[in-house]
Amino acid sequence: MNIAYSPCPNDTFVFHAWAHGLIEGAPALDVTYADIDKTNQWSAKGEGPEVMKISFAALPWVLDEYALIPCGGALGRGCGPLVLTKEGVDEPSFLSGKTVAVPSEKSTAYLLFRLWAAQQVPGDVGEIIVMPFHEIMPAVRDGKIDAGLVIHEARFTYGEYGLHMMTDLGNWWEEDTGLPIPLGAIIAKRSLDVSSITKWIRESVDYAWENPEASQDYVMKHAQEMSVDVAKSHIDLYVNGFTRDLGEDGFKAIESLLGRAAEEGFVPKFDLELLRK
Structure with a gap:
């Protein structure tokens, strides 16, 4: 089975067992490691592997062809994207007319940013530039852009770049x-057999939790030079109960995000019931 997910520690931790043939009855995986912007684009075009990790914000474009798997993803509390600047400014009005880098136009991070900016930023934010997330903090530091929207382990490392957090969009x-x-x-x-895929992913999550050291070499091999401690913090933050089962709170969160975004015209209107089918 073909699958695409990121090289980030939460994904490699979750899929380690299945990718290494440790899940009984599950087919072998042919893994493509891809940035979320690439998988968002592939899914919107009906291209790419049969199973993919994408942004929740990209779902309205793909639900006719793809089913949402109720496990294996990233959803939680205290793990939201950050808006960073080089200057120590806290007022959202700073962003009026400014250049902001984002990791993907269809990312959840960018969708949250748009919803937040519609409430908080007077006038319009200036130019939006899509940039691989690992390039955003250096670009803010070097003054190439005015602000950056960052995700993943950047919330642990932005201080190393001398950057300031304007807001935590998760909060x-x-x-x-x-x-x-x-x-x-x-x-x-x-x-595909969606119920079996759900079962295999859930078993891979369970294996990861029951054998936390087993995946360390695999995780660090793909961890883009981050330290073991940062990788562990990343996993602890993004792999949680919602990873094993979205549950009612998880589905309500997704429906609220995409329902509000559709009302604002940020995503196409779609049948919310498809999220549970």
């Missing part, structure tokens, strides 16, 4: 809605 979302933050989703072609 804003949780305070505004009381719900967890939907970040990354696992999807599979509807023509």
